[in-house]
Amino acid sequence: MESNEKLHNKSDNPNTRQAVRSARKEAQKAERAASPKPKTDEEKKPLFNPFFGYKKRRFPIWQRLIALIALCAIALFAGMMVGYGGLGHRSPWAVFEPATWQHIFDFLKTK
Template identity: 75%
Template structure:
């Protein structure tokens, strides 16, 4: 008999607990619905005092990469392309060592060739 009494008290406690949980859930959903309705009302009829007439930052989205980072990336990519192009032109097309581009004697020869003609 004692076991049955314990089960009954446990069942009644769990049923009361379930009812309170359900009440909390319904109260929460009702509060969320009320907030949604209030937000819709505010969107439908905006007040003139709450919003300025002109806002230069309206619709501004923060960039992932700022302009200065983009400029640095562009300049560095151009420098890399220039170096690789010089290595390919002197080494691949000129049939010489591509690493000779970094020697000052090579550039002196190129400038002398351009000045004489």
């Protein structure tokens, strides 16, 4: 029973959350104190930086958008080939022929 009381007593146990947090804060303070201070005005950071804490991305947003559009196009063409060739029991490459599309548009226009 005494061993359980020792484990749950926060003042004796060095691994409590509060002890870990305080040790982490002390380490951060020591790290800040050890870092060199900027000496000139050019080296000082601006007072307001909207990108504070910004990490450079591996792939920028514009590359992600291009990749998404390319993947959608590939999925569209693959789906057309599977639908026309696999489900329609025809040649999958025939979906790219203009005559096939003309037939589809003519079918849709006539009711």
